[in-house]
Structure formats: C-alpha cells, structure tokens
Amino acid sequence: MIELKDVYKSFSGKDVLCGANLKVERGESVVVIGGSGSGKSVLLKHIIGLLKPDKGTVIVDSTDLSQINEDGLNEIRKKFGMLFQSAALFDSMKVWENVGFGLKRHTHLADSEIKEIAVRKLKMVGLVDVEEVMPSELSGGMRKRVGLARAIAMEPEILLYDEPTTGLDPIMADAINDLIIKMREELNVTSVAITHDMKSAYKIADTIAMLYNGVIIAKGTPDEIKNTSDPVVKQFIEGSAEGPIVLEGIKK
C-alpha cells in the first residue's frame, strides 16, 4: 500500500506539489493524469524516495520513507520497478545488461541465466534481437520498452510507469496497455502510471486521479471520471482549449 499525505515540494521557490494526497491500495492500478509540467513525474519520484517532500509524508507498506536510513530505503526499493519518462537507460551497457541490472546486483544468477531472463522480458515488450545492441542505437519507442523490460525484470510488487505509451505507435501502445494489465492480473502488482493518453488511462486504471495546481483535485473510477461534472477535469479529459484551465502565454 502506498500513501502520500499532504506532500509539499518546491524547486528553488517554485511550488510544484502543494499538499498532494494519494492512496493506492495493494493490487490497485492508479493512473495519474494532469497537464504538462503539473508535477506528475515529481509525484512519482516521491513514491520511490528519489525526491524527499519538503513537508508531508510518503508511506510504503506502512513504512514512512523519511524515517528509514539508506539501507532500509534500498530494501524497500527492491519491491519497486520504475519506468522513467526518458527511459534513463544506462548508455554504457548493452540492452540485456540494462534489463538484467537488478538481477546482476541482487541475485546470484549467472550471466547466461540473466541474459536469458532479459531476452524473455524484452520479448514481453515486443523487442527481439536487440539484447546485444547499445541503447544509443535504439529508437525512442524502443528505448521506452527496454526501460519497461528493466522495470519488470525483477518481478516487483509495485510498478511505477511514467508515460509508458508515449512515443509508441497506437498498436504498440495498446500492446503495452495489455502488458500492464497482464502484470496486474498475473502478478497482482500495485501500479501507479502517469499518462496523457486517456484511452490508455481508461483501459488500465482502476482509479484515475487528476493532479492540478499541486493537489489531487479528483479521484474516481474511469466511469466516474468520464462522467465528471468538475469543469477542470472535464476540460482535461476532453482535451479542450476552452475552459477553466488557462495555458499561460498562449493567447487566442
């Protein structure tokens, strides 16, 4: 179970999160939506302790992340798999070494076994014959999927996806959605995903939460969100430029 309680975060005077609250139950799949630059990635990084809140608490499996030391944090992180928005592949390593990084560090498997697992995970995200390639030789969408393979390689209990389908073609995007659903159904993972793609959000979410002005302004099932009366959420999911959300600097 993951819980963010009243999380505040600002960067050099710029407030990004202003009292965000979010609760994710075990086995639940939460999708966070919100405008570009609204702090979704920042929110996600708080869950795994990459960023520390200025105020407020982050709780993972009844452990307050601010109350534990480096070793404790690393133990908790072993439960996680995270896909970064930019994939964040290690560019000095081959694709299979990227995917197998966690296995190499935290298990006693031989390289050949790690490679075998890596190849299998790569196949799950629709990539074949790339294991010996360096990440710099891949396309953006391929890098994203290698990042996804790396996130699921250790079969974590909790998966954090930062825009898993951005940069993929619609068919591949849908295949990745299916994979995310499969991960939850088969391994009962808890997941938090960020997406701009409403179709994907409706498909993979048990719960959709919208981040706006540093707080979660709405939370509900896909159906509840679809039929919302909140004008901000309505404008966002309909993708309309008309409404209460104003884009600074862009005038008609």
Next chain:
Amino acid sequence: MLLKLIEYIGALIEGPIEGVGRIMVLFYSVLKWLFRPPFEIRNIFKQMLEIGVKSLPVVLITAVFTGMVLALQSYTGFKRFGAEGLVGSVVALSMTRELGPVLTALIVTGRAGAAIAAELGTMRVTEQIDALETLATNPVKYLVVPRFLSGTIMLPALTVVTDIVGIIGGYFVTVILFGVSSRAYLRTTWDYLEVEDIYNGLIKACFFGASFALVSCYKGFYTKGGAEGVGQATTGAVVVSSMTILVSDYFLSAWLFK
C-alpha cells in the same frame, strides 16, 4: 553601502564555500562505502584501466620530454659555472620530488578528470543516476568509490613511470647528445637521490589522485541543467582539480620535504 559590499562578497564566496561543504559530505560517504562489501571489483578494474592504463601514452610522452628539456636546460645553464656534472641530480630530484607527481596529476586530470565529470554529469541529467537508485544501488558506492579508488592508486603508479622515463629522457640528452659519460650521469643521479624523495613524491601523487577524482566526481555527480550543465561540470572539474593540485602541492612539499 558597506552592507551592500558585505552582501556582494557574501554572495561571491557563498558558492565555493557551499561547494567545499558538499565535497566533504561526498568524501565522507565515499569513505563510508569504501570499506563496505560487496566490493565493486569489476568497476574498480574498469576505472583503473580508464584512468591509469589509457593515460599511459600521454604520460610517457610528457615524461620523456620533460626529462629531456630539464637536462637540456640545466646542462646549458650550468655550463656557465662549470657545474654541468650535476645534471643527473637535477633531473632526478626535480622529477621525483616535483615534476613527476605534479605533471602526471595535471595530465591525468585533463584526460580522466574531464571524462569522469562528463560521464557522471551525463548520467545525472539523463536520470541514469536516479535509475541506479531505483534499482536499489547506491550511486556513490557504484560510481564514485571505484573512480576515487582508481585515481588514488593509479596516480602514484603513473608517477613511478614518469619518474623513470623522465630520468631516461635526461640520460638520453646528457649522455647521447652532450657526450657526458654514462657512468658520471648515473652516479650523480644516485648520489643525491634519497628514498624519501621518491616516496614523498608518491605520497603527493596519492593525494593528487584522490583529490582530482573526488573533485571530478563531485562536479559530475551534482551536474544540473542539460548539455550546458555537463559542459560546465567538465570545465569546472579540470579547473578546480588543477588548482587544488597546484595549491596543495606547495603545502604538501613544505610539509614533506623539510
């Protein structure tokens, strides 16, 4: 007016002081992780190769020409007062006590220090360091410790090479070009050279190695702001490391060679 001035000076020194504080924090965590198993043997060897072995060609060229020019200058200069017999000592003492460690350190900083800062800086801005953390891997242990250790070990090793090759360069110029007898050159080399000269030089090299590696790692590790930030980190690493080497060289020499 005065307040403004104080404010201005404060703002000017705030950055460097904060930097020193944060380097110390990094140094502390390097020391903490240094002795905690499992040791990153593979990474350490890789870095020793990067920092040490790959620096060997530039170090060799620098060493041989430094030894040669030392011999050339001291031979022609000392000839004026009939002391050309001392060339061997001048070369040996200058190389082991001073030029060996300092030149090697500066050359390695220009090469490996810049590379370290650029690599870690790129890893920082592309979130690879964050990714390491999410994979339950401490980035100081995984990235900084091997580089720090390799710098501290490889710089003295390279300095030994520089010392020897420098003396050979001096021999070449004095004996082969100026026709001084080989025995006379070697005798003056050994007569005035003491073991302390060599190992105090190596202590300096150790310190330079540790400091350039730490500074370069620090600059890379805390890089901010994309490609431009990586560029600044790289230049910063070379400038600050070189300054640290040259300034600390004076104080170390004053302390070691009493």
